[in-house]
Amino acid sequence: MNGPNIASIIRHYRKCQEEADEACGYRLTPLGAWASSRAPHVFAFFRKVRLERYRLFLDLGSGDGLVTCIAGLFTRAVGIEIDRDLCRTAREAARHLLLLEKVDFVCGDYLSMRIGGADCLYVYPDKPLGRIEEQLSGWGGTLLVYGPHFPLKHFPPVRHLRCARERLTVYGQFSGS
Numbered sequence: 001m002n003g004p005n006i007a008s009i010i011r012h013y014r015k016c017q018e019e020a021d022e023a024c025g026y027r028l029t030p031l032g033a034w035a036s037s038r039a040p041h042v043f044a045f046f047r048k049v050r051l052e053r054y055r056l057f058l059d060l061g062s063g064d065g066l067v068t069c070i071a072g073l074f075t076r077a078v079g080i081e082i083d084r085d086l087c088r089t090a091r092e093a094a095r096h097l098l099l100l101e102k103v104d105f106v107c108g109d110y111l112s113m114r115i116g117g118a119d120c121l122y123v124y125p126d127k128p129l130g131r132i133e134e135q136l137s138g139w140g141g142t143l144l145v146y147g148p149h150f151p152l153k154h155f156p157p158v159r160h161l162r163c164a165r166e167r168l169t170v171y172g173q174f175s176g177s
C-alpha cells in the first residue's frame with residue numbers, strides 16, 4: 001500500500017466536504033472563525049520553502065487539520081486548535097491518512113503555550129497577529145502567514161509567494177524591541 005501523499009490528503013478532505021458533516025465548511029469557534037487553507041496551494045508553498053529543513057512545524061489554529069497533515073509529509077507537525085470538534089476531525093484525518101507518526105494535534109489556546117519551541121510556525125489568521133508577535137519576541141524561527149489580510153509588524157517579510165490567487169508570506173527573525 002502507498003504511504004500518505006498529497007493526493008490522498010486532498011481526496012480525504014474532499015470526501016469530507018462532500019459528505020458535508022458539521023465540521024466541514026466555515027463556522028465560528030470559541031476563539032475565532034474557521035475556514036480552511038487550500039490544499040494544493042499549501043503543498044506548493046511548502047515545497048517552495050523546503051519545509052523538510054525544519055525540525056518542528058506548528059499550525060496555530062489548525063482547524064480540521066488539513067495544513068498539519070500536509071506539513072506531516074515534510075517534517076514533524078503539530079496542530080493547535082481551540083475547537084474540540086475540529087480537533088477530533090483532525091485526529092481522525094491523521095489516523096485515516098496513516099500520518100500519526102509525524103502528526104499530532106493539541107486542543108487548547110496556542111497563546112497559553114510555549115510555541116517558540118518550534119522552528120517553523122504557520123498561521124491562517126482569523127484576527128490581527130499582535131498577540132502572537134508579543135509571544136514570539138526574540139524568537140529566531142520562520143513564520144508562515146497565509147493570506148494577505150493580517151501582516152506582521154515586528155518580523156521582516158523574507159519572501160512573498162503566490163500560487164494562483166493564494167498568497168503566503170514568509171517572515172524571518174523578530175526585529176522589534
Ligand SMILES: C[S@@+](CC[C@H](N)C(=O)[O-])C[C@H]1O[C@@H](n2cnc3c(N)ncnc32)[C@H](O)[C@@H]1O
Nearest residue numbers: 029032034035036037061062063082109110124
Ligand atoms: C482561519 S482558521 C485556519 C485553519 C487552518 N490553519 C487552515 O489553514 O486550514 C483559524 C483557526 O484558528 C483557531 N484559533 C483562533 N485563535 C486560536 C487560539 N488562540 N488558540 C487555538 N486556536 C485558535 C480557530 O478556532 C480556527 O479554527
